[in-house]
Structures are given as C-alpha cells and as structure tokens.
Amino acid sequence: MVSKKLSHIKELLAEKDYRFTPQREAILHVIVECQHSHLTADEIYRKTKEAYPEIGIATVYRTLEIFETLGIIHKFQFSEERALYEFNPGYHKHYHHHVICLRCGSISEFNEDLLEDIEDAIARSTGFSIVDHSLAIYGYCTTCQEQQEQTDSGNPAKPADLDEE
Amino acid sequence: MVSKKLSHIKELLAEKDYRFTPQREAILHVIVECQHSHLTADEIYRKTKEAYPEIGIATVYRTLEIFETLGIIHKFQFSEERALYEFNPGYHKHYHHHVICLRCGSISEFNEDLLEDIEDAIARSTGFSIVDHSLAIYGYCTTCQEQQEQTDSGNPAKPADLDEE
DNA sequence: GTTACTGCAAACACTTTGCACAGCT
DNA sequence: AGCTGTGCAAAGTGTTTGCAGTAAC
Numbered sequence: 001m002v003s004k005k006l007s008h009i010k011e012l013l014a015e016k017d018y019r020f021t022p023q024r025e026a027i028l029h030v031i032v033e034c035q036h037s038h039l040t041a042d043e044i045y046r047k048t049k050e051a052y053p054e055i056g057i058a059t060v061y062r063t064l065e066i067f068e069t070l071g072i073i074h075k076f077q078f079s080e081e082r083a084l085y086e087f088n089p090g091y092h093k094h095y096h097h098h099v100i101c102l103r104c105g106s107i108s109e110f111n112e113d114l115l116e117d118i119e120d121a122i123a124r125s126t127g128f129s130i131v132d133h134s135l136a137i138y139g140y141c142t143t144c145q146e147q148q149e150q151t152d153s154g155n156p157a158k159p160a161d162l163d164e165e
Numbered sequence: 166m167v168s169k170k171l172s173h174i175k176e177l178l179a180e181k182d183y184r185f186t187p188q189r190e191a192i193l194h195v196i197v198e199c200q201h202s203h204l205t206a207d208e209i210y211r212k213t214k215e216a217y218p219e220i221g222i223a224t225v226y227r228t229l230e231i232f233e234t235l236g237i238i239h240k241f242q243f244s245e246e247r248a249l250y251e252f253n254p255g256y257h258k259h260y261h262h263h264v265i266c267l268r269c270g271s272i273s274e275f276n277e278d279l280l281e282d283i284e285d286a287i288a289r290s291t292g293f294s295i296v297d298h299s300l301a302i303y304g305y306c307t308t309c310q311e312q313q314e315q316t317d318s319g320n321p322a323k324p325a326d327l328d329e330e
Numbered sequence: 331g332t333t334a335c336t337g338c339a340a341a342c343a344c345t346t347t348g349c350a351c352a353g354c355t
Numbered sequence: 356a357g358c359t360g361t362g363c364a365a366a367g368t369g370t371t372t373g374c375a376g377t378a379a380c
Contacts, residue, residue, distance in 0.1 A: 056362040099293055130304035139295035184379050221337040
C-alpha cells in the first residue's frame, strides 16, 4: 500500500521531470508517517534530519512546494503563524474542514463534504465557478472546556505550541 | 451615524485605558471609509499617511491589534501573504464567508450565517463549544471565466495585487 | 504629573533565492 | 555530459519590539 503510493508519487514527479532524490524520499517518509498531524515546515525539517542529517531547510521548502503543486500534500494557513502541511493520501479534491481549539491549539478534521448545498447556492447566486473551499471552525474542545470549568485560570489541556512531538 | 460610531469607539478604548490619539483617529477614518474593501496593513499605513504624514508603520500595526481585540475590526489571513483588515460595523459576532477569485484576486463577502446547521452538527458530534468560523470559497468570478474563454492565455480582469486603489 | 503612545530603527520569524558544487539519468 | 537538485548563507517579506522622547488624560 505504501509502496503503491511510492511508485505513484515517483511517476508524478517523473511526469514533470522532477527527480526522486533521497532527500525527497526522506521528506515524503516523514509526511506519510505523520499523515494525521499537521506539521510545520520546521517540524518536517527536524524530523527529516533524524534520517538524513545533511538536509537543509531550503530543500524542505523547495520539496514541499513541489509536493503541493503535484497534489501530494496540502498546505494550510490558519493564522498569521507558519503554514501547516499534511499528506493528501488520495490526491483527490480535498475539503479542508478544520476544527481548531482556541485554548490548546489542537486541530481535528472533517473530510465529508458538508458544504455541497452552500457551494451550489453561492455558485447559483454569483455565477462563480467554485474550485475548492476551506472551512475553519474555532471554539473550545471538550478537554479544555472541562479544564476551564475546574480552574478558570488553569493551563491548557496541551501546550498550544507543539514544537516537539 | 459615523459620530455615533465614533463616540462608541472612544468608549470602547477608554474602558480599557486606551487613549484616542489623532493617529488612531486617522487610522479609524481610513478603515471606516474603506469598509467595503479588505485592506492590508501597508495600504492602511499609506492611506493614513495622506492625512497624517508623520505616522509610522509600527503605530499602524499596534493600533490594528488594539482595534482587533476590541472587535472594531476583523483580521483575515487567506494565504501565506499579508493579513487583511476590515471594519466590523456592528461589533457583533461576524461570519466570515469570503468568495475569492483565483485569477483576479477579488474578494466578495456573504454575511448571512450559512453554516448554522453545520455548526450544530459539529458541536453535537464532537462536544466542541463553537465560538466562530471562517469559510473561504475559491474559484473563478464571472468576469474571469469570460476572459478565460476568450483568450486562454489572457490577462486577469483586475490585477491580483491591488497595491493602489 | 502620570501613564500610555509615538516614530524610528533594529530585531524577528518564516520563507525564498543565488551560487557553486554534487548527483541523477 | 547535461541538467536538476542540494546545502549554505544571505536576502526578502511582513510584523513586532526596545527605546527615548511626546502627548493624552
């Protein structure tokens, strides 16, 4: 299954005359392994460094850009902070429905297409040809709600900045 | 009406021991005048400079931050590029439904709450306490669709970078 | 008279780029 | 052999901060 993905990705790269270098393979490995997390470029850099210590941050950014144009990963920008990257297992159109806790920073995802009706309504009323959409829901997760009840000045459930795993 | 807004804003500032300086007034003026556009910090800076040439960019950023915490303006981050700011006339909870053309960069808005049902469904299934949400729809506006049909390599309807009004 | 605010410039964080060398194919 | 990819360091961009002077309250 992973090897099927791998050969498909090699093809995708080859189609555009991109090479499948060990650096790109190492980065891909990190992204696939952490496919349920949203990683920053720096996190990907540091994790890739474990397997490939010589790698440079510039290579990571260049690779992520290529992977994004090929649809291998998705890039998100929820706030003014750094972008987050995530593996896109199916290479298909991806609905970005994210539920973000304002206290602990955790991000959960909904992949169902909840917005078909809304898209249709907007397309009809504006003539817009819709390609994609992005929905972010902000609030408080159950854990943080509980903690907030207990100690109104307490600490978040998880540190908002998940710098290290 | 504007004066009513103004006194209300003065109150909001005073409540938090913020002062109503001429710089803040000038910035507010720009934001209210352009309340149907999404302005970058730099655009606000340059427009404010017309009325108040001595102003510095740092003051603009500091003022925008204060205005945002008071709910006077809203700040958006659609991409990795700079943030956009917009006046929030009602100071109420604001639904950010933006329709963004991928070709000319124009941004239109829907202020109806299209997502109540979806919010309810997510709250029920996850226990999340939802505070706000942000929806961005990406596609092509009618003008750009027409232009794309005519000349498949033509120019966008409007420059994507609206540096000057 | 306090205290918050300002403008400047320097610092900042994240990301991109120029360059000479290395390595696929 | 040729062209793409790499690592480094330097540059770039948008935003924030330290500081000494200034102005609102």
